[in-house]
Amino acid sequence: EIVLTQSPGTLSLSPGERSTLSCRASQSVSSNYLAWYQQKPGQAPRLLIYGASSRATGIPDRFSGSGSGTDFTLTISRLEPEDFAVYYCQQYGSSPLTFGGGTKVEIK
Amino acid sequence: QVQLVESGGGLVKPGGSLRLSCAASGFTFSDYYMSWIRQAPGKGLELVSYISSSSSYANYADSGKGRFTISRDNAKNSLYLQMNSLRAEDTAVYYCARVGWVAAVFFDYWGQGTLVSVSS
Numbered sequence: 001e002i003v004l005t006q007s008p009g010t011l012s013l014s015p016g017e018r019s020t021l022s023c024r025a026s027q028s029v030s031s032n033y034l035a036w037y038q039q040k041p042g043q044a045p046r047l048l049i050y051g052a053s054s055r056a057t058g059i060p061d062r063f064s065g066s067g068s069g070t071d072f073t074l075t076i077s078r079l080e081p082e083d084f085a086v087y088y089c090q091q092y093g094s095s096p097l098t099f100g101g102g103t104k105v106e107i108k
Numbered sequence: 109q110v111q112l113v114e115s116g117g118g119l120v121k122p123g124g125s126l127r128l129s130c131a132a133s134g135f136t137f138s139d140y141y142m143s144w145i146r147q148a149p150g151k152g153l154e155l156v157s158y159i160s161s162s163s164s165y166a167n168y169a170d171s172g173k174g175r176f177t178i179s180r181d182n183a184k185n186s187l188y189l190q191m192n193s194l195r196a197e198d199t200a201v202y203y204c205a206r207v208g209w210v211a212a213v214f215f216d217y218w219g220q221g222t223l224v225s226v227s228s
Contacts, residue, residue, distance in 0.1 A: 035214040037153075044203055044218035045153065056216060088153055092213045096169060099153040 002027050002091050004100035012108040019076040021103045023089035028069045030093030036065055036074045039102075040085045048087075049074065079105070110134040110217040112204045117222030124194050128222060130187040130204030138162075138182040141207035143215060144189045146200035146224075154200075157189065158207060171197075194226045 003026040013019055023034065032052040037045040047056040049065035052072055062077040076083055084107050089100040116128040128144070143158035157178040159166045166178050177190040187204055201223050205215035 033212060033214075037215075044220055045215075046218070047208070047214065047216045050208060050212075050214045050216075090153070090214060095167070097155050097213055099155075101152050 001096055002029065002094060002098050004089050004091060004098055006087075006089060006100035006103045008103060009101075010104045010106060012106050013079055014108045015079050015081055017079050019079055019083070019105055021074040021076075021087055021105070023067075023072040023074070023100050025070040025072070025091060027094075029072075029091045032068050032072075033091060033093035034065075034067070034072050035090045035092065036063075037088045037090065038083075038085045039088065045088065076105075081107075110206065112206065112217060112219035114202065114204050114219045114222040117202065117224045119225045119227065120194055121228050122195060122226055124226070125190070125192045126194065126224060128189040128191070128202055128204075128224070130219060132185045132187065132204075132206075135206070137180075137185040141210060141213065142180060142187045143205045143207055143213070144178060144187075145203045145205055145215065145218075146198075147203070147221075148197075148200040151200075156202070158213060159187070161210070191224070194224075196226050198224060199226045200224060 005024045007022045034052045036049040039045040053065045086102045086104045111133045113131045144156040157168045159178045175193045179188045201221040203221045204219040206217040208214045208216040
């Protein structure tokens, strides 16, 4: 089973700042099959990125994904008030599919 | 627009059973794999199960093997999860989610979830 470790656990930033979230896999993720989701309190997760770097439908271009192999990054270029949330990565390159433990981006 | 609406959650005693349903609309249901994902209170996400578009294949997390059964009715645009022998650790919000691509199991649309509480 591929274990995904997200860091940091919590990121305290101000609106307008750049945010960089890390997702590290215990083994190489096949075909860079890595997705990112955003979850706000009381809401369902929303797909942001799939295939490590492809934005999902309707996702603003301030969100970008990068990386390959075992190291992946989600970058939010300029934080908007609605971006403060918890972010999860998920690998779907091998079974069982696994999620990371999440990074909370909070207002500083 | 894509809509997924879960129902069937509630309070159940350990050892009991529950059947969750998910009503889908806004897309051709029979073209997509579908899944159930859960989230324990204050915790992260865990894939429970997913099923192919024709019901020919289903995958289960170890935590639910032998206890949970996923199924679908394409004529009714509905997805189901039968949960038996429930345990306290099954307490979670259960989300229905559409699988984005065949054989690339990420989740592009999610319902709002239904809460399952297992307690005596």
